[in-house]
Amino acid sequence: MHILLTREASGPPVHHARQCGRRGFAVLAVVMLSLGLVNPAMTQPSLTLQAALDEAQARSATLQAQHAAARAAREMAVASGSLPDPVLRLSVDNLPVEGSGRYSLTDEPMTMRSVGLAQTFTRAEKRQARSARYEREADAALATRSTLLARLRTQTARAWFERYFLEQMLELLQRQREETVSISAGVESAYRGGRSPLADVLSARAAIARIDDRLHEVRADLDNARALLQRWVGDAGSKPLGAPPGIDSTRLAEHALAHEIDQHPDIALMNAREHVALATAEVARQEKSADWSWSVMYSKRGSVFGDMVSLGVSIPLQWNQTGRQDRELAARLEQVEQVRSEREEMRREHLFELQRLLANWRSSLRRLADYDNTLIPLATERAEALMAAFRGGKTSLTSVLEARRMVTDTTLERLRIERQTAAWWADLTFLIPEDLPAHAVPPTPSNHLAQEPMP
Known part of the structure; x- marks a missing residue:
């Protein structure tokens, strides 16, 4: 169907002509949509990989939860840096x-109505250590x-690539089915004219049935891939x-993997946990110095008796510091060593995984080059040669269909390899951030807690 738009030569002014032209194109688009000449999906903005990554990050509730955890820890850091609340004491004594x-409140000389105020004075170093621990928890x-x-x-990129390559597979199979249906129609026409055997007709129908079966499988996988992408x-x-x-x-280089692995998010998290463990050990060290509490109390007695003022100080007696405070500090220092050992083991494991990913990715790139340069061209030339031989009556239709199926299978296998290559590329690309946060740097070994003597 052809739609022709015409306009008089002596038309309206230029700006009005542009308005009419835009209106005409809008009408044309509506007409083409109504006639099914334009796919509605073509009018939608496409979803690029970067757009999918941005959308997944913007709607992630898990990331928002970690932000909330960091804000909560920073609020606790401020609260921990303050002195304990004073204690008001109201009492009637004796x-x-x-x-x-x-x-009676006045008959007995020893009866007193008292109001007192007590305050625990935590040393500034101890309050700073407690505050620093929560700051490190916020960094963690x-x-x-x-x-x-x-x-x-990584998961969003994998889901994006999964859907993309399954759509490519579906399109390839649909093209193969259209070609096979065309061949089948020609064979059946030749059979009705007595120029082709029934076996060729059945072979063509069987080939279409096999393609339909593969289409069902790919469509099911594609539905799952679409659902997975929508999940993100x-x-x-x-x-x-x-x-x-x-x-x-990829920006990762084989010779710099030992350095790149230190920027791995899991390693950065272990570094942050080491900061937390060191801050907790510092708190335990500060707890070896007891907090003093001071109090003042004003007591009022009967009118014939004089009022009284009491002053007091409370000092915790750490009689068994070796068996308690020192042991707690030792436990905290052992936790620091635990985190360091776990980090080193994790570093070795991730380094191996990164080397394996790079090897697999590079091997797949070489395989893709072999498919593009050798395997697919050879399969295509063979199919064309057999088609020419079939037209000359020198081979059977079964051989032609088998050769064309081999072209499709080879192309599908290339798509599968490219899909896996894309998945490995996503793992490599999004595994390590380009910038290293400050809290991801391991603490310097000169920290005084590292040399704290063990009890």
């Missing part, structure tokens, strides 16, 4: 409960967020996908 003056929450963000971006990006996952990024390069 109130008689027997005799003629029972329950942000390091946890970095770890979760890396995993989120929400309604944006229903948009058509944009062009994929290049997956043949």
Whole structure:
């Protein structure tokens, strides 16, 4: 169907002509949509990989939870840096409960109505240590967020690539089915004219049935891939996908892996946990110095007796500091060593995983080059040669269909390899952040807690 738009030569002014032109194109778009000449999905903005990553990060409740945890820890850091609340004491002391003056506040000389105020004075160093511990916990929450963000971006990228390559597979199979249906129609026409055997007709129908079976499988996988992408990006996952990024390069270098692995989010999280463990050990060290409490009390007696003022000080007696405070400090220092050992083991494991990922990714790139340069061209040339031989009556239709199926299978296998390569590329690209947060740096070994003597 052809739609022709015409206009008189002596038309309206230029600006009015532009308005008419825009209106005409709008009408044309509506007409084409109503006639099914334009796919509605073509009018939607495409979902690129970067847009999917941004959408997944914006709607992640897990990342917001870690932000809330960091804010909570920082609020506690402020609270911990303050002195304890003072204690107000109201009392009636030495109130008689027997005799003629029972329950009297004035008859008994020893009866006093008292109001007192007590304050515990925590040393500034101890309050600073407690505050620093919560600050380090806030950093650990942000390091946890970095770890979760890396995993989120990797999983979103994998889901994006999964849907993209399944759509490519579906399109390839649909093209193969259309070609096979065309061949089948020609064979059946030749059979009705007595120029082709029934076996060729049945072979063509069987080939279509096999393609339909594979289409069912790919469509089911594609539905799952779409649902997985929507799990990460929400309604944006229903948009058509944009062009994929290049997956043949990565910023990671083989010779710098030992340095890059130190920026791994999991290693950064272990560094932050070491900061927390060291801050907790510092708190335990400060607890070896007891807090003193001071109090003042004003006592009022009967009118014939004088008022009294009491002053007091409370000092905790750490009689068994070796068996208690020193032991607690020793336990905290052992926890620091535990975190360090776990980090080192994790570093070795991640270094191996990174080396394996790089090896697999590079091997897959070489395989893709072999498919592009050798395997697919050979399969295509063989199919074309057999088609030419079939037209000349020198081979069977079964051989032609088998050769064309081999072309499709080879192309599908290349798509599977590229899909796996893209998944490995996503793991490498989003595994390690480009910038290293301050809390991700391991503490310097010169920290005085590292040399704290063990009891």
